[in-house]
Amino acid sequence: MTDHQRSRHGPLDVLFLSGDIGGNLPPTFAIAGELARRGHHVTIVGVRARPQHSAPADVTTVELPALAQMDVTLPTGKFGHGPALMRMALGRRTTREVRFLLTSQRADVIVVDGVMLTSLREALNTGTPTVVLFHSLGKFWEQGMGNPALNALLRPFGLGPMALLERCAARLLPTDRDIDPAGRGSCRIAFDWIGTTEQASPPAPRAPGSPPLVLVSLSTAWQKNQDDVYQRIITALGQRANGRSAVRAIVTTGGVPVQIDQTTLPANVELRGRIPHAQIMPHADLVIGHGGHSTTLKALAHGIPLLVLPLNSSSDQPLIGHTIERNRLGRALPANSLPETIAKTINDILTDHAIIAATARTGERLRAQNGARNGADRIEMIGHGP
DSSP states (O other): OOTTOOOTTSOOEEEEEOOOOSTTHHHHHHHHHHHHHTTOEEEEESOOOBTTBOOOTTEEEEOOGGGTTOOTTSOOOTTTTHHHHHHHHHOHHHHHHHHHHHHHSOOSEEEEETTOHHHHHHHHHTTSOEEEEOOSOHHHHHHHHTOHHHHHHHGGGTOOHHHHHHTSSEEEEOSOTTTOGGGSSOOSSOOEEOOOOOOOOOOOOOOTTOOOEEEEEOOSSOOTTHHHHHHHHHHHHHTTSSSTTOOEEEEEOTTSOOOOOGGGOOTTEEEESSOOHHHHGGGOSEEEEOOOHHHHHHHHHTTOOEEEOOSOTTSSHHHHHHHHHHTTSEEEOOTTOOHHHHHHHHHHHHTOHHHHHHHHHHHHHHHTOOHHHHHHHHHHHHHHOO
16 A cells, blocks of 8 residues: 555545636635535645635635735736736746755655646655646637647646646536536547536525615636626616616625725626625525636526626636536626626516526526535545545
8 A cells, every 4th residue: 555545435635726816716615615514634735815705614724925915806917817827837936945845745645736737747746646726618618728828838837738638537526517608529638527516595485575686706816807797797687667667676796895985886787896795695696707617617507697707818718608508507798898788688688587587497407416415535546545
């Protein structure tokens, strides 16, 4: 029996290498928390804890100095969060610190965030069983990591994404295979579709005569032009304050600094900061989001239709918006859509019985999934060995 193959029922040392880029934290925390509840020793390296978004109980967190100043909630320059993501993915300092840490940190299994290519290479070079944890649709990762030009560019440095992924013990994908375009037919990456890690409850009944509730939940990472998008959404919601198409709305800002003129806030709109989705989503009839994977899957798990306005064209957000439309789970609009267009689309979704029925069925299916349990099972199997 090797160091990586303890008793099948003994505790494992599981090391997560990650960083806070918003939507990657929910699946990381969910799986790490499940492993800790089972009695394993779990350490997450690199995540800078946010207020109200701390690591699960009994999980140890270790700072990675190279990523300590990375704060995706703050406004950025013209290159957005690109430089921070590059430091996380390929930064020399990140690589050195991870390499040093791996020489001293005992682990039976290493779980590496899908963004962190050099950290993945360093983990694989230790000989320890290594797992990649992704955090969006498989199609997004297949398009990016399977890009021939990117693989040719990085191959001389031992960083060709496809070659690295082939060496991994597992490639955990916490999403719904039926929704994911990569789940239909052949896929160049051998994903382990473990189902969503998002938890949800069935919709709560709405009081007779009360208007539908719209939840606005854009990114927990700062996005360019977000203030303008928020304002146009709020204006659109204000246009739905009276009559048969009236709605009430809760607009959350996710802990990101947003400049909204509250003196002109419509009477049917309530502005909040960061608030747990579980408090609102069981009562919501529509979620207006940016196409973030975590928010999207949580809304769908609650059986709620979506209106997606992608804020970042180079991210997974446009793909997720397109996927929502293709599966008849809501609609997608350009982020620069006029308030009148947004208002009409809100009404169209709330009165589209096919969309409402499809999201209800999807919610039932997603609530039956348990990505945290399935991911923990897979990591345990890898850590205990054959």
